[in-house]
Every structure is written in structure tokens, then in C-alpha cells.
Amino acid sequence: MNGQPPALEPIHSAYRLRYLTDEQLNRLQEATLDILENVGVKFPSEEALRVFSEHGAQVNHENQIVKIERDMVFKAMKTVPRYFVMGARIPEYDLQLQDGTTYFTTDGCGVQVCELETGTIRPSAKADVGMMARVADYLPSIGFYWPMVSAQECGATAPLHEIEASWNNTVKHVQSETIMGKRECEYAVEMATVIAGSREELRKRPPLSLVVCTIAPLMQDHAGIEGAMIMAKAGIPVGFLAMPCLGTTAPATHAGALAMGDAEIISAVVLMQLCAPGAPVFHSLMQAWADPRTGGYVSYPRDARGRYGVIEMAHHWGLPSLGACYGTDSLEAGTWQSAAEPALDPLLAGLVSPEIVTGMGLARTYTRLYPEQILLDNDLYQRARAYLTRMDVDDETLAMDTIRAVGPGGHFLAQRHTRKHIRTSLVRGLTHELDANNKYRNPHEAAREQVRWILDNHHPQPLDAAQQAELARILSAADREIGRGAMN
């Protein structure tokens, strides 16, 4: 059965919360400018150094460190579009970024999969990317898709295989977090052009966007930054994701880590605007924590405030924000930890209104896929979405006529008003599934059953045959050219 997915259900928060005051935001921004001007950021790319040099930045070709004066930063920031469109295969699912609307995605780039039926844990593969794209396609909470796991059997071109598997299994926008390198990105642009129809359409409604990680402290990745320039020139939105780790790759205090991560992001954003003025870009800062006893990477310390204030930092620059939610450190799905850690995430992020947010569905600190985890995370999302909706107080919802009709001592079950509203006002979630004995079911089991149902029943509209063939042709050319390192 080929079906169109249900309409998207983004978060439209009726409320706003400020994590950082204007004074704090200004101070953080000043710190970023100070770092950019006086400490600098390493750009291990001749092309990037040339662009900076041509525009008057202070470039040291020997150590590849670029120092950018504030005037150049602000000049570059003037050409950044505040909002843009992230296109989908079907226009109905396009994401028009705008104030007050937040679209969530899946988590991405996991390396292990726990089999739904057997519980066996194995390395991830391309088929898993497609399988989870179908689940994401079905869920209204998922606005766009991050390939959830790595297509490990595909070797060096795995990131391109991941976007192909995604487009073959979802009509929604695809955002890659793994494509790196000049040639890889040129192939990705070619593939995205096949989906969009033309280079012009690609600019108007890009069906692909890219997240490029910076390297803390204060470095860019050679392949990452060179690929980003290719994407930006083609009009494909590029986001820069800094992941400062408190205590190891960043100061052990929030503010210092955030300023440093911000400097990494802004330096890359400036480069994109110098190469391609007006290029759509976004800002993402996901601080982590190093366990002080092992150095191990921890996504959720008990104080994870930094996850939300960074969204305000992005907006302070006039940039859209990719917020960070979910990605529990729990080794398994369905544990107390896996719910407790992300429980407040969608609510707290929603209160700051990032334009886009990652990502549902992985455990073990973003590395292990439990197919049912996305349904559990989805439940938290839908709770937050409800909490952030303003309560209606009007004639209809006050139901004064009904109250008068029932009067003291009666009941409301036989009222037309009750019949009309009960389906929408008492929204049921994963914890309200009844079994054959009218007892509430174990929500983890219910989630497993739901994901099974989606996989059995939801088959998104396939790409047309010509597009499929064209993607396959481009992929095999990429495999031939850069497929070194294939695993089989």
C-alpha cells in the first residue's frame, strides 16, 4: 500500500522562556568576537584560507589559523537569510522555517542496531537507513529525516548511500550529517538536483541540507569545510555543529564552552557568506560533558541547561537554530534513564522556539538504534506539543449550556458536547493503550507493536523509476571514483 504520510505536526509554542538575558547574550557574543579576532580558528583548507585572505582576514598559512575582525564578521552576517525553505519530495511537506514553528527530526549516524524481533545487536547497514526513513515518514512529529544509522557496508561513499536510501523511503526533507569532502559533496549536489528537478529548483526548495561538525577546540575539518563550500554555492542549506565537551575539549564551565563553540560556528558561517553571499546556513551547538573519572562522553549531565540557551545565541546572531534534544546515554530503550533524560527536552527546547531540532530514536549516546525508541521519543514530543498549546477559553470550551443542563449530581457522558470533544480533549499516548482485559499495556511493548505496524503498513510514494535509476547511476560513479575503503 503506497500512502502519503499524515500532515506534519510541528510545535507551535504559545509560550516563550528566556534562558539568557540580553546582557548575557551580548557578553557571549563579545567573547565570540574576541576569540575570532584574537585567538582565531584553524581552517585546514587552502581554498578556505584563500577566500579569507582575499577578503582581508588575517591568515597564517603556516599554522592555518584565521583571525577575523568584528567588522568582517558583521558584514558577512548581513547576507545570512534569517529563514529559508527546506524542500521535500512532495511540496506539502516542505518546511518553511519561520518564527514560532519548530520541526523535529530523527537522531543520526548511529553505528549499531538492535533487531526488533530478536534483540540481537549488530552493526548498522544501509537497509536500516531505509527502514527508519519509512517510520520517520509516517510520524507527524518528524518534519525531516536524518539518516539514523551509518550504511557501514558501503565504505567511503556510505554518506551518499544513506541519502539515496532516505529518498527512496521518505517524501520528507533529508538532512545529512555525514557527507564530507569536495567530491562527495559534488556528487550529493548532483543527487539532490535529481530530486529537485533542476539546479534552479534546488536553490528554491533544496530537498537536502547538511550538518558539518566543527572540531573543538577552535578547528574546522578539512573535508567538512571543503564540502560545505560546495553545498553553499549550490544553495543547499549548511549548518555548523559545534560539540564542545566541558572539561576536555572546552572549558569546564558552560559560558566558556558556549562562547568557544559559537566562535567555531560563526567562523564557518562567515566563510560560507564570503564564498556564496546569501547562502542558507544554520547554527547548532551541542555541548557535552566529559565524565571526570573516565573522560567518557556524556550527553546528559544532570545540569544540561546548555542545550537550550544556545538556541537564543543563534537567534541573537540572526541565524536559524538546529536545537539538540534526545540521544539518551541509556544503553537500552525503555529504561527509566532513557525517558528521564530527554523527558523535558522537547518542552524546554520548544519554549525557545528553534526552527529545527534533532533528534529522536537513538540510545547509547546517539550510537545505537532501537527501532521502537523513536515511538517512545515521539510520545515525549507529543506531550510537549500539547503543553505548549495555549488552552482555549471561549463559549464552546466553557460549555456553560452543558453545565447548566446537567446541573448538580448528574453526569456528562450523555451530552452531545462531551461526545463532540472527548476524542480531541483527552488525547491518548503510549501509556494509555489498553489490552484485551482493559488494563494499560507496557508502553515499551506498545511502541514495539506500533513500529512493527508502521513497517508492515506504511509504504511512502516511491521515487519515479527514472529518478531512482539516475540516483543509482550517480552512486555507482561515486563508488568507482571514491569508493576506497569499502567493507566487503
Add this chain to the structure above:
Amino acid sequence: MSEELLKAMAQSIIDGEAEVAMDLAKQAIEAGMNPLDAITKGYMPGVNEVGDSFACGNVFLPELVMAGEAMKAAIAVLEPELKKAGASREILGKVVLATVEGDIHEIGKSLVGTMLTAAGFEVYDLGVNVSAEKIIAKAEEVGADIVGLSALLTTTMVRQKEVIEAMDKKGLRKKTRVMVGGAPVTTDWVQRIEADGYSEDAVSAVHMAKNLIKGS
């Protein structure tokens, strides 16, 4: 031999003061102290104390790393004197460390290097973005007991396999064991590429390295 100087050496390690540790090493040489005594009776008790405090949770990683750096600084001063005297300190093994080609993530690998040095290994840290050829050449040159390969990205961890395959071809695997690490590395991956060891953090890496040496 000055008891006071030996105590100060241990304290410089506990305090994580690299410059103090270095100055004390110079003082010891000037005073004609046996450099091996300086290491074993001066600095090592400090390393052991920090290690014990770390093991029972009284000190954290920054203290451990700073102690390791202080130890490295002292050894850098004392080692040439040891060699002059035709002696050598006891080392647990030789380790060549690198982040694989295409990947410039450094912190995890460097942390492992510091921990291994502090534990008594001789560490050759080749840095980041290092080709298989360079890693293997260094391993052969120094007669490495262990090669440690770091990769943070799913796209670069395939290079770990390439290094192992190249080592296999050269028949190096009998003498040299391979440890791998990095966020995407799992036990499945370790088995698949036939590495000898893997750990999720720098502290466990030291245990793993010691086990590999014992087992070889």
C-alpha cells in the same frame, strides 16, 4: 640522597606542576643524584599516589592528566642522563599512537597517550591524519608492542581496518598488537577488523594495554 628533594618530586606530581617537576629534575642532576632513583624513589611515589586517589574517586581526570604531564616533563629531563649512564628506566612497553588518515580529532588519542606514559609505557604519538604507511614505518622503527589507532567518524574508522590489513601483510601482527578507539568503535567493529583490543575511555585503555602486554 636528599629525602627532601625526593619528597618534593613526589609532591610536584601530586600537584601536577610540570615546571616544578622539571626544575627538581635539573636540581637532582646537578646534585649528582642517580636519575633512576629520581624516577623510582622521587616521582613514581607521586604517580602512584595520584593513581590510587583516582582509583578511589578522590581526584578527577584533570588532576590525573596534570600529574601525567608533570611526570612527562621530569622524564624528558632525566631520560638523556639515564642514557648517558647507559641505563634505562623500566618501561611496560612501546606504544605507537595515531589518529587515522582523514581524521583530525585529537583529544581522545592524546589523553590515552598521557595515561599510558604516566603508567610507564613509552609512547610515540604521531598526531592526527596519519597514513597507514607512516604508522607502520614508526612501529617497525621503534619495535612497537602496541599500535593504537583512533578515529572519531564513521567515515574514517574504515582506515583502522586498512592499517590492520597492511600490518597483516607485513607480518607485524605477531609482535605488535593493535588497540582501536573512538566514538563509533564498538566490540562488533573490533571483531570485524580483527583488532586486539578496544576501550571506551582513556583509563580503561591503560588496563587494556597492560593486558595486551601480559598476553603477548
